[in-house]
Amino acid sequence: MFSLFSIRRRGIIIRTRDSLLCVCCLLKNIPRLSSLPAATSFSMRSYSAVRPLLEAKCISSPLEFSLVQRLDMLGVHVARNWIPARYMSKESFELKTENDVVRFSMGRIVDNNGSQTKGKMKTKRVKMSKKAKLNELRFYRLKAKKKITSPNPEVRIRYKLEKAKRKEVWLIEKLRKFEVPKAPAETYDPEILTEEERHYLKRTGEKKKNYVPVGRRGVFGGVVLNMHLHWKKHETVKVICKPCKPGQIHEYAEELTRLSKGIVIDIKADNTIIFYRGKNYVQPQVMSPLDTLSKDKALEKYKFEQSLEHTSQFIEKLEKELEDYHDHLARYKKAKDGTPKDSVINMCLDNIHCKVLLS
Secondary structure (H helix, E strand, O other), rough: OOEEEEEEEEOOEEEEEEEHHHHHHHHHOOOHHHHHHEEEEEEEEOHHHHHHOOOOOOOOHHHHHHHHHHHHHHHHHHHHHHHHOOOOOEEEEEEEEEHHHOEEEEEEEEEEOOOOEEEOOOOOOOOOOOOHHHHHHHHHHHHHHHHOOOOOOOHHHHHHHHHHHHHHHHHHHHHHHOOOOOOOOOOOOOOOOHHHHHHHHHHHHHHHHOOOEOOOOOOOOHHHHHHHHHHHOOEEEEEEEEEOOHHHHHHHHHHHHHHHOOEEEEEEOOOOEEEEEOOOOOOOOOOOOOOOOOHHHHHHHHHHHHHHHHHHHHHHHHHHHHHHHHHHHHHHHHHHHHHHHHHHHHHHHHHHHHHHHHH
């Protein structure tokens, strides 16, 4: 199908877009365009009203015969089956034939009363030029620079505080993406060890040199995988946590117990945990649990956590500075209100005392 064409016939120029009805009207029982009214409106659902025009061809000259052959070669005869399927909406088009020129007016909605209303115009998104974007960025930078270099300390502190709080919210949103839903806990029979067995396993674990490091990434899938690989030939394995915050070693012990189904034998002061695989240990098919992060994701999460920790500390520091500044203003205002009277009285007393001494 062709969507835009131009036909010159007997000095009449016909232009249309996205429609073949005009061409069909030229080839049917309409001898001239001037016989049409000045403005003819067709509804998209009223195709049956103009369908008789498409039933038979009326050719009155050899020129029109050659035109019919060319249009048939271009595939205009397919329009009879194509137009009813396309025009199934409530929209309509208006056919204007002023000065022997056919024009289509699209985008009008026909109401039930027959009145025509203009359809909703789509708002075009205004694209900013590169220069406009640079000017906008320059404006915000100058605005921030004015606040940073302001002579008022409160303005400077509040600007830093707002910026830090925005960063804190952004970091919290980033960390939410790394939250992995925990898998349902599997039912297993925890083994009960006697004191003698615990003492023996503790001494055995201390003597052996096999260990699994837990670094800045924390507990992730690779740590549990390494524990299962050690348990393939050893009953016990040491988990060394460095760096480790105070109290974090117990969180690591609980998390590793849940993921590896091992038994904690001892937690030492140097942030070392001794794990026992169990008497009835069977190596699982998937040694790295699905509800854990990968190595890269764990490192990325650690960086966001560090940034959030430092940002929170910076926010506390700024809030304290702002509070101290307000206290300083209150003390200065109070001193300013009471200073003049006291200074005048003291000066008068000093003068009297000096005169008495001189006399």
